[in-house]
Amino acid sequence: MKIGIVGYGNLGKGVEAAIKACSDMELVGVFTRRDPASVQIRTQGVPVFSYDSMFNMKDEIDVMVLCGGSATDLPEMTPELAEHFHVVDSFDTHANIPQHFDNVDAMAKKGGNIAIISVGWDPGMFSVNRVYANAILPVGSDYTFWGTGVSQGHSDAIRRIEGVADARQYTVPVPAAVERVLAGENPELTTREKHTRECYVVAKEGADLAKIEDTIKTMPNYFADYDTTVTFISQAEMDEKHSGIPHGGNVIRSGLTGWDNETKQTIEYKLTLESNPEFTANVLIACARAGYRMASRGDVGCKTIFDIAPGDMSQTSAAELRATML
Amino acid sequence: MKIGIVGYGNLGKGVEAAIKACSDMELVGVFTRRDPASVQIRTQGVPVFSYDSMFNMKDEIDVMVLCGGSATDLPEMTPELAEHFHVVDSFDTHANIPQHFDNVDAMAKKGGNIAIISVGWDPGMFSVNRVYANAILPVGSDYTFWGTGVSQGHSDAIRRIEGVADARQYTVPVPAAVERVLAGENPELTTREKHTRECYVVAKEGADLAKIEDTIKTMPNYFADYDTTVTFISQAEMDEKHSGIPHGGNVIRSGLTGWDNETKQTIEYKLTLESNPEFTANVLIACARAGYRMASRGDVGCKTIFDIAPGDMSQTSAAELRATML
Numbered sequence: 001m002k003i004g005i006v007g008y009g010n011l012g013k014g015v016e017a018a019i020k021a022c023s024d025m026e027l028v029g030v031f032t033r034r035d036p037a038s039v040q041i042r043t044q045g046v047p048v049f050s051y052d053s054m055f056n057m058k059d060e061i062d063v064m065v066l067c068g069g070s071a072t073d074l075p076e077m078t079p080e081l082a083e084h085f086h087v088v089d090s091f092d093t094h095a096n097i098p099q100h101f102d103n104v105d106a107m108a109k110k111g112g113n114i115a116i117i118s119v120g121w122d123p124g125m126f127s128v129n130r131v132y133a134n135a136i137l138p139v140g141s142d143y144t145f146w147g148t149g150v151s152q153g154h155s156d157a158i159r160r161i162e163g164v165a166d167a168r169q170y171t172v173p174v175p176a177a178v179e180r181v182l183a184g185e186n187p188e189l190t191t192r193e194k195h196t197r198e199c200y201v202v203a204k205e206g207a208d209l210a211k212i213e214d215t216i217k218t219m220p221n222y223f224a225d226y227d228t229t230v231t232f233i234s235q236a237e238m239d240e241k242h243s244g245i246p247h248g249g250n251v252i253r254s255g256l257t258g259w260d261n262e263t264k265q266t267i268e269y270k271l272t273l274e275s276n277p278e279f280t281a282n283v284l285i286a287c288a289r290a291g292y293r294m295a296s297r298g299d300v301g302c303k304t305i306f307d308i309a310p311g312d313m314s315q316t317s318a319a320e321l322r323a324t325m326l
Numbered sequence: 327m328k329i330g331i332v333g334y335g336n337l338g339k340g341v342e343a344a345i346k347a348c349s350d351m352e353l354v355g356v357f358t359r360r361d362p363a364s365v366q367i368r369t370q371g372v373p374v375f376s377y378d379s380m381f382n383m384k385d386e387i388d389v390m391v392l393c394g395g396s397a398t399d400l401p402e403m404t405p406e407l408a409e410h411f412h413v414v415d416s417f418d419t420h421a422n423i424p425q426h427f428d429n430v431d432a433m434a435k436k437g438g439n440i441a442i443i444s445v446g447w448d449p450g451m452f453s454v455n456r457v458y459a460n461a462i463l464p465v466g467s468d469y470t471f472w473g474t475g476v477s478q479g480h481s482d483a484i485r486r487i488e489g490v491a492d493a494r495q496y497t498v499p500v501p502a503a504v505e506r507v508l509a510g511e512n513p514e515l516t517t518r519e520k521h522t523r524e525c526y527v528v529a530k531e532g533a534d535l536a537k538i539e540d541t542i543k544t545m546p547n548y549f550a551d552y553d554t555t556v557t558f559i560s561q562a563e564m565d566e567k568h569s570g571i572p573h574g575g576n577v578i579r580s581g582l583t584g585w586d587n588e589t590k591q592t593i594e595y596k597l598t599l600e601s602n603p604e605f606t607a608n609v610l611i612a613c614a615r616a617g618y619r620m621a622s623r624g625d626v627g628c629k630t631i632f633d634i635a636p637g638d639m640s641q642t643s644a645a646e647l648r649a650t651m652l
Contacts (some may be wrong), residue, residue: 004421011584012500012585014583016585017584017585019463020585021464021465021583021587022464034636035567056646087396094652096394096651097648097649097652098645100649116559117429118652123652125458125462125593127651127652128458128636128652129595131455131636131637131639131640131647131651132451132636132639134640134642134651135612135615135636135639135640135641136366136451136605136608136612136639137608138347138348138607138608138641139347144378146417149418182598183601217421224532229461240380240588253496257340257343257344257347257604257605257607258601258604259339259341259342259343259346261347262599263604264600264601265595265599265600265601265604265605265608266596266597267595267596268594268595268596268597268598269455269591269593269594270591270592270594270595270596271591271593271594271598272508272510272591272594273588273590273591273592274508274590274591275584275589275591277588278583278591279462279583279591281583282462282463282464282583282591283462286462289342289461304637304648304652305652306633306635306637306640306644306647306648306651307514307637307644308635308636309633309634309635310454310457310458310461310631310632310634310636311630311632311633313457313458313461313462313463314457315461315630316460316462316632321457321632322423322424322427322441322630322632323424324425325453325456325457325460325632326420326423326444326449326453326630326631326632
């Protein structure tokens, strides 16, 4: 399988590393809107191309992995490229997924391609676990906890406050809430009861720390509904201890079976990720494989993780999977 | 969807309850090799038929759910019935799955039917989680822990010992081993380090308790390789405290990502089941739905959980799933 990467930020770098770990894949090139000469990639002998040059390379690429952002890049890029290539993206603005799906589906069908959208961990593996768990346990309740992990959006919101030089925000699930859910108590949990927010902040010299802390803790939507802690640290400590991008969480379905719904059954899917973008990259690559196989069987249009037979994501043959993993 | 159940033990009863919880399904009948008049089912107005009468009811049944045992029933029954019906089974003799697949595939194709085999939790949901996790994290190690749960095979082995009136064996994962795996230590674990076996035994009057205990603990394959505890209890206590059929466990993949495999990523899927057969029944029913949909698109032959797009298992439409669960 010949893969192209569009965009070379943290996610694109993760995809490059993911391809290296797959013996059935080869990186053909990285495509960028920046000056290609300014982008250094790690795979020896693989070129960096300008974005527009990809349209002359249709025969050289089996699947394009789109590593742009969900806010502005992917809503335009995925439909545009789905007309010309099989593509996969990690579009993660949950509320806009149906619209994105429709836009991409029309263009993918126009071009006779497969386009897999919104893969990663949430949306992605968390989503597919919600679907499995609901299909198996139709009577029950869903719970999703996120963290411990870095929220980029919340970190950015803190950085925009006057007097803040740098910030990192961790979303942390409340252990007692997770325990109650796993015990099958089926609790109704408020926002505050599910997660806490831990903020590490580097203040500019002379900044009003009390005012920064208050601005964070009272920020609507982002922090006001949570128990939030603010810790001021030095830039050196920030760089040393908070440079990673960990994340994860768990999806739990607490269900009932039996003639009178008398039996408790609990399904939990849990991710503990040292690197959020590298994990997302690996899911993208497994879905790129699946998309290529689906296309080779004549399937076209927009797909999500719900439409993918899991065996299609594996490097291993169907017979070998049955013999070794079933 | 019109469903038939073949066999009415614990699993068949679970399937009956599972159908009751699904608004898109209807139970047409239970088929048994016993005298139909001797079998009382719980769904009002639904008849019990003799096994052979099903062959006159092909037009009345969309999917047959086969609830026989893996040792002797399913190896014969699933191929035989796959020629006449779309079927789903929970064949769980892991080593014989490839042979069972081939036998069933030939007959399903002959009859133009879909036959989904080996669904439940292991094989089944545990298997599909192994496939997902390996596809996403190609560099890594797999761990499966079973329990705390009742092992029917091990309980039966104890019951065959002279002087034993009743027995129940629980398989229990060793917490320290699970913790080491979840911490990303990638330990190599012996059989003894992974699970312990707890045996509750009712002895016949005058039986030699020391001899029973020794026979259990030294039994090859079943107990000799494990730290095994034997507790003698009364039949009353057995009936009161050990009548359930709980099980579960977790499938963990401890993987590495990044250019130099420097990043730890952990995927865990965990089931905590108060009733093993009722959970298996619910998976069978979700797969029956998927099989019916696959057949309606013209697909034929033997399938496993690896071949099923998760969305096909859900009662919810694809558009609704994208809007609510992605």
